Amino acid sequence: xxxxxxxxxxxxxxxxxxxxxxxxxxxxxxxxxxxxxxxxxxxxxxxxxxxxxxxxxxxxxxxxxxxxxxxxxxxxxxxxxxxxxxxxxxxxxxxxxxxxxxxxxxxxxxxxxxxxxxxxxxxxxxxxxxxxxxxxxxxxxxxxxxxxxxxxxxxxxxxxxxxxxxxxxxxxxxxxxxxxxxxxxxxxxxxxxxxxxxxxxxxxxxxxxxxxxxxxxxxxxxxxxxxxxxxxxxxxxxxxxxxxxxxxxxxxxxxxxxxxxxxxxxxxxxxxxxxxxxxxxxxxxxxxxxxxxxxxxxxxxxxxxxxxxxxxxxxxxxxxxxxxxxxxxxxxxxxxxxxxxxxxxxxxxxxxxxxxxxxxxxxxxxxxxxxxxxxxxxxxxxxxxxxxxxxxxxxxxxxxxxxxxxxxxxxxxxxxx
Numbered sequence: 554x555x556x557x558x559x560x561x562x563x564x565x566x567x568x569x570x571x572x573x574x575x576x577x578x579x580x581x582x583x584x585x586x587x588x589x590x591x592x593x594x595x596x597x598x599x600x601x602x603x604x605x606x607x608x609x610x611x612x613x614x615x616x617x618x619x620x621x622x623x624x625x626x627x628x629x630x631x632x633x634x635x636x637x638x639x640x641x642x643x644x645x646x647x648x649x650x651x652x653x654x655x656x657x658x659x660x661x662x663x664x665x666x667x668x669x670x671x672x673x674x675x676x677x678x679x680x681x682x683x684x685x686x687x688x689x690x691x692x693x694x695x696x697x698x699x700x701x702x703x704x705x706x707x708x709x710x711x712x713x714x715x716x717x718x719x720x721x722x723x724x725x726x727x728x729x730x731x732x733x734x735x736x737x738x739x740x741x742x743x744x745x746x747x748x749x750x751x752x753x754x755x756x757x758x759x760x761x762x763x764x765x766x767x768x769x770x771x772x773x774x775x776x777x778x779x780x781x782x783x784x785x786x787x788x789x790x791x792x793x794x795x796x797x798x799x800x801x802x803x804x805x806x807x808x809x810x811x812x813x814x815x816x817x818x819x820x821x822x823x824x825x826x827x828x829x830x831x832x833x834x835x836x837x838x839x840x841x842x843x844x845x846x847x848x849x850x851x852x853x854x855x856x857x858x859x860x861x862x863x864x865x866x867x868x869x870x871x872x873x874x875x876x877x878x879x880x881x882x883x884x885x886x887x888x889x890x891x892x893x894x895x896x897x898x899x900x901x902x903x904x905x906x907x908x909x910x911x912x913x914x915x916x917x918x919x920x921x922x923x924x925x926x927x928x929x930x931x932x933x934x935x936x937x938x939x940x941x942x943x944x945x946x947x948x949x950x951x952x953x954x955x956x957x958x959x960x961x962x963x964x965x966x967x968x969x970x
Contacts, residue, residue: 603726605761606699608734618807620747625682633931636807637924639693644920646697652862656749661772666698667765674755701913706769709721721843724893728836735828742822787902789795789913790961791895796953797858798891803926803945817874830882838889857887860956865947869940
């Protein structure tokens with residue numbers, strides 16, 4: 554029987570066996586046909602929702618610093634604070650509001666949140682230095698209800714193999730949106746201002762609203778909604794794994810373009826184009842993971858950590874913008890691999906009734922990083938300069954990798970399948 558690498562053998566036996574892989578169909582081929590239709594339907598909804606939400610969210614997260622600094626003359630510290638405001642409100646939702654809601658209520662709020670995002674894009678367009686703050690907070694609230702429920706939806710199919718494939722498709726959709734979004738914005742910025750750029754993405758956000766009623770929510774008799782999930786070893790291990798990369802990525806999101814403009818004296822549109830190559834290698838990495846999933850997560854996780862550390866050391870040492878682009882393309886590899894591997898650790902270590910709250914806390918932790926790191930990195934860049942600031946990020950990745958290696962490698966049931 555053919556097996557998909559990286560998935561437990563139990564996913565390929567009995568009623569959950571893949572009829573396409575194993576050839577076990579009924580006489581009319583209805584089992585394989587139903588499998589394909591179920592996968593295509595679920596994947597289509599996941600892709601449309603994810604591409605819409607993530608491309609718009611990334612545009613807001615990466616353009617908000619430009620808008621604040623170059624349109625409203627914010628200092629680097631204020632740029633960090635307004636970016637933090639966006640993530641603080643998201644954290645409030647993912648850490649408290651979303652996990653505490655019942656599934657039926659959470660579904661209604663999710664649809665409402667996706668419908669609010671297009672209106673917020675228009676508010677960014679008409680924003681002022683004062684209005685920018687409440688709009689940023691409202692955006693964070695809306696995105697806080699969107700992402701944990703999409704990622705949970707990708708793991709709720711009754712067929713275990715489809716769950717794994719949908720999780721891979723979800724990760725690919727994240728990367729696809731991070732190629733489409735920056736590419737579109739780079740082109741649009743050649744003739745639109747930082748305020749006008751929000752209007753085209755209003756249309757993109759409408760796609761997410763259109764498919765929001767079709768996103769699946771848990772149908773369990775008793776869903777875990779408290780903080781007990783924080784003790785789950787799958788969640789704890791995934792949090793440490795994601796720390797390796799998301800500490801530097803939180804700084805990169807807010808200050809990469811500002812660093813490129815200051816260090817290499819290139820136009821802002823050229824500096825922003827770095828994200829295209831960064832997210833392109835991220836996408837390729839996730840595509841390869843979907844084609845040939847990792848059976849063991851620990852070796853590729855450590856390899857991704859080593860690339861991260863090396864890239865962070867090299868960034869401030871690059872003599873030209875060309876070599877800077879090459880290093881950032883290299884940094885896209887761990888961006889592509891670490892998040893899906895961390896998500897797999899959550900899926901492997903949780904039961905369906907606690908998966909929603911676990912995913913909420915997983916994303917809430919990421920929000921904490923994106924709240925603290927931009928402010929700290931912005932202040933550090935003023936006091937010590939960008940070179941020492943990037944070296945500090947490398948040091949944090951070294952510490953996280955050391956903890957993962959020394960304390961959590963023994964979780965064989967999570968890292969090896």
